[in-house]
Amino acid sequence: MSGAQGALGRYGECIENASKAIEMNGEEWLAYSSRAFCYTRIGNVAAATADYEIYLSQSANDSKAWYSYAISQSDMGDLQGAMDSYTRSLELDPSYYPANINRGLVYTDLGRYNEALADFNRALESGDIPAAYSGRGTVYYWLKRYDEAISDLELATEMMPNRPHSYCMLALTYFETGRYQDSLEAAERVNQIEPGCGGNDLLEKQARSHYALGDYEQAILYMNKALAVKPYSLGYYYRGIIFYDAGKKEQAISDLNQFLSYIGDDMAYGSEIADAKRRLKQLKP
Numbered sequence: 001m002s003g004a005q006g007a008l009g010r011y012g013e014c015i016e017n018a019s020k021a022i023e024m025n026g027e028e029w030l031a032y033s034s035r036a037f038c039y040t041r042i043g044n045v046a047a048a049t050a051d052y053e054i055y056l057s058q059s060a061n062d063s064k065a066w067y068s069y070a071i072s073q074s075d076m077g078d079l080q081g082a083m084d085s086y087t088r089s090l091e092l093d094p095s096y097y098p099a100n101i102n103r104g105l106v107y108t109d110l111g112r113y114n115e116a117l118a119d120f121n122r123a124l125e126s127g128d129i130p131a132a133y134s135g136r137g138t139v140y141y142w143l144k145r146y147d148e149a150i151s152d153l154e155l156a157t158e159m160m161p162n163r164p165h166s167y168c169m170l171a172l173t174y175f176e177t178g179r180y181q182d183s184l185e186a187a188e189r190v191n192q193i194e195p196g197c198g199g200n201d202l203l204e205k206q207a208r209s210h211y212a213l214g215d216y217e218q219a220i221l222y223m224n225k226a227l228a229v230k231p232y233s234l235g236y237y238y239r240g241i242i243f244y245d246a247g248k249k250e251q252a253i254s255d256l257n258q259f260l261s262y263i264g265d266d267m268a269y270g271s272e273i274a275d276a277k278r279r280l281k282q283l284k285p
Helices: 002-007 010-024 029-041 045-058 064-073 079-092 097-110 113-124 129-142 145-159 162-176 180-193 199-212 218-227 233-245 249-263 267-283
Strands: none
Touching: 002 162, 010 029, 010 129, 029 064, 045 064, 045 180, 064 079, 079 097, 097 113, 097 129, 129 145, 129 233, 145 162, 162 180, 162 218, 162 249, 180 199, 199 218, 199 233, 218 233, 233 249, 233 267
């Protein structure tokens, strides 16, 4: 009963009935699995994780339960545990491509890009799966293989036009290839689907795209938004050079000095430091 209610989206009833079944018989293992599924759907990840652990202690050969358990572990921040559970799911059922996709996402988060690519490629052996194209495109972005990233991410957006992550990554990738107008259009699509997706990284790329296209007013607007999300050193540098080129002398001086005070002598930003100092010298009365 609880499993059917969960499948119908009646999660509260599902949890209530599964709990009653467990109270009556603590070895009603399927009830733990059903309740875990419904806990996940209402966002009670800790309770879901605990129930999956009980269920899997008795049903260790359930591939899909290992997959669901891995999702809960990932949501709890246990990426290594999630990766191990996805691996167990695939050992039990190598054809279950959703586990390849999700393990690929974990590998991506851990910076293990070659292993992530292998998982997304394996998933795509099962067909044209938009989530796999999106995941692989994201990995290509981090590997700076931008043409391949664009190809995969464009496919993902065509196949699943309401997936914000694919548009977000596409906007970032277009920016890196100098396709500033395309980047802005992809970012606008993100804003229509899920405002805030991409955080200050996407806002910064929107600002810098407007700057590259000569629209300083919009560039300043978006850099203001990016810095409102989270103040960061390069944000002040980018806004400072926009102010500089827009002829806003006092604001440029303030931001460039702020950048230099934040960054110190970190020579990883040597070119930006030199540029900021050059501009400040030119701005002196």
